[in-house]
Amino acid sequence: MNILILGRGKTGSLVAEVARERHHEVVVLCASDNPRASALTAKRLEEVDLVIDFTTPQAVVENIEACLRARKNMVVGTTGWYGELPKVRQMVEQSGTGFLYAANFSVGINLFFDVARTAAAALQHRYLGQIFERHHAQKKDAPSGTAAALQKIIKDASGTELEIISFREGDVVGMHEVVLNSPNDTIYLCHDAKSRRGFAQGAVRAAEWLSGKKGFFDFKDMWREM
Numbered sequence: 001m002n003i004l005i006l007g008r009g010k011t012g013s014l015v016a017e018v019a020r021e022r023h024h025e026v027v028v029l030c031a032s033d034n035p036r037a038s039a040l041t042a043k044r045l046e047e048v049d050l051v052i053d054f055t056t057p058q059a060v061v062e063n064i065e066a067c068l069r070a071r072k073n074m075v076v077g078t079t080g081w082y083g084e085l086p087k088v089r090q091m092v093e094q095s096g097t098g099f100l101y102a103a104n105f106s107v108g109i110n111l112f113f114d115v116a117r118t119a120a121a122a123l124q125h126r127y128l129g130q131i132f133e134r135h136h137a138q139k140k141d142a143p144s145g146t147a148a149a150l151q152k153i154i155k156d157a158s159g160t161e162l163e164i165i166s167f168r169e170g171d172v173v174g175m176h177e178v179v180l181n182s183p184n185d186t187i188y189l190c191h192d193a194k195s196r197r198g199f200a201q202g203a204v205r206a207a208e209w210l211s212g213k214k215g216f217f218d219f220k221d222m223w224r225e226m
């Protein structure tokens with residue numbers, strides 16, 4: 001595929017590397033190449049099969065709107081914009097394109113979500129819980145999109161909304177913990193990302209899966225097929 005990657009930061013650069021390893025043609029744009037989504041015209045996107053976005057919460061919605069106007073399929077890894085999800089979903093359905101997003105493209109964290117969903121039963125047995133998340137000091141949004149996803153999964157499974165406590169320190173790639181505490185014992189669940197490569201591999205595999213598809217998808221719709 002001809003893939004256009006938006007964002008030449010820590011994750012976008014790695015997505016480009018993985019996509020090239022998987023024999024895709026790749027072009028990457030950074031903020032100065034694409035102010036207010038100005039590079040994403042129908043003409044500029046003519047030769048592009050799919051766009052992948054790893055930018056910022058401030059830039060991503062304009063990028064999505066421009067790509068949907070040009071009827072381009074899109075994979076979005078950027079977090080911190082999910083208040084706009086209903087509007088984006090409607091735009092995807094109206095434009096007849098394929099769109100896939102995830103707060104976390106690693107297979108490990110998606111397995112961790114399943115474990116947390118199961119462990120949420122503890123909250124119906126008088127356990128009290130908290131979610132802790134740690135990321136590098138430059139991360140722009142808090143709580144992380146992954147922590148918010150964990151919170152929703154646990155709430156849907158148990159009816160209880162856990163507090164999220166965020167730490168920003170050093171160069172931590174991404175650590176998420178769920179701690180469930182009773183007078184008798186404590187359950188600790190922890191996922192600790194060692195590098196961003198798992199995210200990049202998941203995003204590129206999601207792009208391949210989305211090729212030729214229409215509709216609004218979440219990574220959980222496809223990761224088991226990887």
Ligand SMILES: NC(=O)c1ccc[n+]([C@@H]2O[C@H](COP(=O)([O-])OP(=O)(O)OC[C@H]3O[C@@H](n4cnc5c(N)ncnc54)[C@H](OP(=O)(O)O)[C@@H]3O)[C@@H](O)[C@H]2O)c1
Pocket residue numbers: 006007008009010011012029030031032033034035036037054055056057059076077078079080102103104105106196199
């Ligand atoms: N879903 C997942 O699995 C996953 C995994 C990791 C990160 N993320 C999310 O992905 C996003 C990026 O993370 P990161 O760690 O890579 O951040 P980062 O290192 O700060 O990179 C962000 C990049 O976006 C670029 N940018 C900003 N506006 C742009 C625009 N209009 N067009 C093109 N590029 C633009 C910036 O360009 P300049 O350098 O020129 O300013 C920068 O290179 C964050 O929201 C993060 O939470 C998601």
